[in-house]
Amino acid sequence: MTLTNENQPYVLVNTNNHVLWLSMNRPKERNPLSSAMLRALYGRIREASENDDIRVIVITGEGGVFSAGHDLKEMSGRKEHCEPDNEKRVKAVLDDCTQLMMSLIKSPKAIIACVQGTASAAGCQLVSMCDLAVTQDQAKFCAPGVNIGTFCTTPLVGIGRNMHRKHAMEIALTGDMFSAEDAMRFGLVNKVVKIEDLKNETEKLANKIAQKSAVGIHSGKLAFYQQIEESIEDAYTSASQAMLQAMLSDECEEGVSAFFDKRAPQWQGL
Template identity: 55%
Template sequence: MSSTTAPPWVIAEMSGSVLWLTLNRPGQRSPLSSQMINALQECLSAAAADSAVRCIVITGSGPAFSAGHDLREMTPQAGESDADCRARMQAILQACSRLMLGITESPKAVIACVQGVATAAGCQLVAACDLAIASEEARFCLPGVNIGAFCTTPLVAVGRNIHRKHAMELALTGDLFDAEDAVRMGLLNRVVPADRLRADTEALAQKIASKSAEGIARGKQAFYQQLNKPLAEAYSTTCEPMIDTMTTADAREGTQAFFDKRQPVWPQG
């Protein structure tokens, strides 16, 4: 299939103020190949600058949310020197790291809607999102150990979501864990029946989209900045952002609406 007729790597669809991004290689289990990483990064960057987008949902298509890196890209190529192989794989991993950081640094809330299996960097993508909802049919694993490797980069995001012993259990066994286990570990917010996944995720996204965009942008940034700081420094770090947020036009409107016992009308832009 030529590049002119190939389907998009990511399908972007607006639902009100919510942007749905669907990984669109179901036949290949939507790997985070170079093309997929670049396409998803472009969508997220555009959404961050678009005031019409107030919440983002990332989901998959077919039986997998994402199978992680394309192993064909993560192995030596015919005739390739060791130095060239390492440089090429380094570029892929750096692009993937920028993608994961971009989700954390996005001013919009990002929700993972996990309809199928999420493995390796696919599991990392779930962990990088601010919230995650999964179908009862979803499964999660870090399978690098099964092929003589180790999921070191996926563990960065996964290990910041769940207890380290749970993270190491995922990484050391390479086993598939079900969605209920993922909730218990802290990787997911909730599990819902497959036939309710889209509707329940949409309802959550629309609820978030109805809040102050500026408040969420400032608050999300402050939360991630303080997360790994010592307690006293964390409180110090978050004081100024709290003041900044409480003195915005959005906060003035929200406070007045609270006293007026009405829904706030957020300023546009």
């Protein structure tokens, strides 16, 4: 069950046309990725990943900020906290964060970040770990750990796999905000739109993907994230094996038959 605070769910849930919308619901606190928020998102992602009726997941936020990243009060090692518990507490948050981030790439569903406002630190990391991202044109992105005497090391795991390393290091070394247009130029997001068009554009993208083969997307997504971390030789070996299995599947046979018959394919689960 989704955790609540002051009788409000951490994550608002809505489903439409096989698309699950998850909206982080702590706008007054700028949707921090606290341990409670991380667990709430993870629980919803895990449930959706096992639900055949869900074909695409969209992650967004309430209010003017997508996510300000980790809750600094929760992550702080300041002296007034009980020092023996500091390491355990911070490690637990980082473990919860890793669990959520890995669930995004391991999920068989396509996952889209719908960025309605600023995405900072772990919030920027969350955008980077989604398969696709659509952002409004006034959104900002940053990895500002350096500004408080630390470094956005874990956010750079995802950010650094989306963009050229020099861009990733620039935003981490300066801690500066960068624009939505820069985010697209760097490779962090796919599309920049006006705020009034954000939901519609994200919905159009999600609905388009939801009409594709869930079987094909599942196998293809897992194969992509496996091969992208391998050497080029190993990548061709693993991708070829995945392609072989896909081409010999019943789903592919239906797709090819539909192509030659000039009809809409009848995918499994639709």
